[in-house]
Amino acid sequence: MQRSRMIRARLSQWLSLLACVLTVISLKAEGASVGITYLQDAVAKGAVCLDGSPPAYHFDNGSGAGVDNWIVHIEGGGWCRDVETCLSRKKTDLGSSNLMIKQFGFSGFLGSKQKTNPDFYDWNRIKVRYCDGSSLTGDAVDPANNLFFRGHLIFEAIVADLLGKGMNKAKNAILSGCSAxxxxxxxxxxxxxxxxxxxxxxxxxxxAGFFIHAKDVAGGQNIEDFYSQVATLHGSVKNLPASCTSRMGTRPELCFFPQYVVQTMKTPIFFVNSPYDSWQIKNILAPSSADKSKAWKNCKLDLTKCTPEQLKVIEDFRRTFLDALNKAGVLNSPTKGLFLDSCYAHCQIGKQITWSSDTSPVVGNTKIAKAFGDWYYDRNPLRLVDCPYPCNPTCPKVDFEPGPDV
Structure with missing residues (x-):
């Protein structure tokens, strides 16, 4: 009898895993394959990737009623903070367009099917490849190491190119991005x-772009030091929003943190995030440098393996996250929207499985796609905040996009 129950339990686990895998495969198949465009003319203007190669994007044309509507979506991929990490990065597709794949599957927010992306499927949809390592803020050069920190120029070159391709007649436009x-x-x-x-x-x-200014489990400032190094190396400060840097006194580099920038933003913005963001738990709260004994190793991989004491620290991190949103004005501003779920996840709009599938996370009986669509079209000024972990049964069991460690 005992053995029979064990066999049934094991079979059930395998069937659940198989169903999950098949769902991911089928959802990936929904993504249209879109070719790459290289901005060769941008090289002469200094708008280049870390290795000096031209910037690039993937462009799927709009149609019908969406022909004058535009989505510009920026790829994620972390940052490089010193010469060593930037030299390593330029040997990958995150530092060189020469190493980027030529075709990219569009899904989720960039998907082209009306059923799964009803509000934006027929828009012009652009995925900007990320190859500068500074969240498109840098403007410096390191000739000794042949490194180009030109993120700011890349952004302006790509927008100028798209304006020349019809975005200058846009009725609607959205700038979006995941992680970095x-x-x-x-x-x-x-x-x-x-x-x-x-x-x-x-x-x-x-x-998953609202990275908070918080201390790590050892009481250190790992993420503050990290962003300061990025800003210094890339020459980013002069390109961070002046409405923020003018208020930060001797610490303008802190405007890498959204909580200080969003306070004075003029353009309406919507945040999809989790206060249990898997990248932030791993790299802001419990980075390896602050966890010498590796006490957090298993917890960071799977929250169900956290001790009660660790879960309390993580819940404190959630409160810090909510406080940062509140002080930034996100929780009460008529121009800011919010979908804050309690999933252990990082980046949720780029995949159909989390954007608007049958298994997408739900907050307030609403999926991400509907929440953002309602907010963009002014149908409902949503600010949805989930209950504390582990209250939400609609969260995926797997973190589909863990992101690189810093």
Missing amino acids: GGLAAILNCDRFRDLLPPTTKVKCLSD
């Missing part, structure tokens, strides 16, 4: 608004 790209969408949101015609309805969307 979600941070780039925040830092460049008002600039994007200024580069488009005044008649265009412009809003921004940040997915």
